[in-house]
Amino acid sequence: MKISEILKSKEVTISYEVFPPKKDMPFEPILAAVDRLCQSKPDFMSVTYGAGGGTGHNTIKIADHVQNEMGVTSLAHLSCISSTPQQVKAAINEIKSCGIENILALRGDIPAGTDPAAPRDYRFASELVREIKKHGDFCIGAACYPEGHVECEHKEDDITYLKEKVDSGVDFLTTQMFFDNNVLYNFLYRIRERGITVPVIAGIMPVTNGKQMARICQLSGTYLPARFKAIVDKFGDKPEAMKQAGIAYATDQIIDLIANGVKGIHIYTMNKPDVAESIRNNLSYIIGK
Ligand code: FAD
Numbered sequence: 486m487k488i489s490e491i492l493k494s495k496e497v498t499i500s501y502e503v504f505p506p507k508k509d510m511p512f513e514p515i516l517a518a519v520d521r522l523c524q525s526k527p528d529f530m531s532v533t534y535g536a537g538g539g540t541g542h543n544t545i546k547i548a549d550h551v552q553n554e555m556g557v558t559s560l561a562h563l564s565c566i567s568s569t570p571q572q573v574k575a576a577i578n579e580i581k582s583c584g585i586e587n588i589l590a591l592r593g594d595i596p597a598g599t600d601p602a603a604p605r606d607y608r609f610a611s612e613l614v615r616e617i618k619k620h621g622d623f624c625i626g627a628a629c630y631p632e633g634h635v636e637c638e639h640k641e642d643d644i645t646y647l648k649e650k651v652d653s654g655v656d657f658l659t660t661q662m663f664f665d666n667n668v669l670y671n672f673l674y675r676i677r678e679r680g681i682t683v684p685v686i687a688g689i690m691p692v693t694n695g696k697q698m699a700r701i702c703q704l705s706g707t708y709l710p711a712r713f714k715a716i717v718d719k720f721g722d723k724p725e726a727m728k729q730a731g732i733a734y735a736t737d738q739i740i741d742l743i744a745n746g747v748k749g750i751h752i753y754t755m756n757k758p759d760v761a762e763s764i765r766n767n768l769s770y771i772i773g774k
Contacts, residue, residue: 486558487624488587489656491528492684497743497772498528500560500686501754501761503551505532505543512543519547521758523555525765529587531560531659531751536594541576549583560626561585563617564593565607573613577620589626589659590614601636611650618654627651629658629685631672635706644679651681658683659751662690664702664734665710666741686749687742691735691760693728695721732760736767743771 491498501522506515523530532548534541541563548559561580565573580588592610595601607613610627617623627650630643637643651658658681663669669687676685692698695717702709709717716734720726739750754761765772 486586487656488529488558488560488626489624489684491558492657492686492749495528496748498686498749499765499768499772500529500531500749500751501527502531502533502688502751503547503754503756505535505540505547507535508540508543512546515547515756516550518756518758519551520555522754522756522761523551523557525758525762527557527752527761529558529560531562531589534562534564534591534593536564536596541572542579545576545579545583545585548580548585552585553583558587559585560587560589562589562591563613564591565610565613565616566593566605567596569606570616573607573616574620577617577623581621581623586622587624587626588617589628590617590655591628609646609650611646611653614650614653614655624656625654626657626659626686627655628661629672629676630661631663631668632661632706632708640675644676644681647676648679648681651683655683657686657749659686659749660688661705661707662688662753663707664690664692664713664738665708666738666745668708669742669747670745684749685747686751687747688751688753689735689738689742690753691755691757691764692717692731693755693757693760694724695727695731728760732763732767736764739764739768740771 534544548561552559590613633640633643716730
């Protein structure tokens, strides 16, 4: 089923993101986590595409398993920055042959040590969106950044390019993680003003390893509210306490989002079924499942 139809048909959707095994890593532990995640019946499950494209086949293999063996609609991520048009076309055809109707079209990060301005087959995700549209009737998602993408100096330019990307044929957007809901509300206001009207799904990262996450956020420029920092300072060295606090923080964020009319919630599960299950249990009466 197309995600655009799922989003239209439900009051609130809860979906999950998983990642595939890296090259030459065993499949079984990841499949076991994915299967357990599928048992809690997310509205759809997205499968990331390894940076550099090296694990692309694993992405499609997991997405195929999720949809055709576990009965959960899947969303295959696909990035283009390190790929040739032939490789992109082959990936799209493989996705199509599995009966997967949903693709998250991404540029991917510029490979470390390469010149960002070097000539490439694909420079931006919008070019991939146009390529996907040429090859089938897919529901196409894309990424967005409530705090602005790290490479873009001015937020307003980032929104101009986002509008260009959506206009190239995007059906929905999924956000980068954020820890202050006001950041999302401000972003939604600004993009709606600029005529971006497609559904925006909020990406929520439950933080279960606080110190590591705080470092990642500092590098990517994600704003850390004082309340979040206090939790990490207090519990970052106590894994069980940090996990409990991270689940509570994510639950609290999601309840506030739903209360304020956000309809799509995407949980970055990091392949941890127990974390996703705990969040869902905390929401049982709120999402009515
Ligand atoms: P784009 O939309 O192309 O934007 C990239 C930059 O270029 C931005 O700064 C934008 O403002 C600028 N830009 C866009 N168009 C133009 C233009 N015409 N002229 C000038 N500048 C322009 N990465 C992976 O490798 N695999 C994954 O599975 C993956 N999943 C993700 C899922 C989500 C929900 C998110 C938010 C990110 C994900 N990423 C993934 C990371 C993503 O690939 C990186 O953030 C990447 O740096 C940007 O990708 P994009 O698709 O947003 O790029």
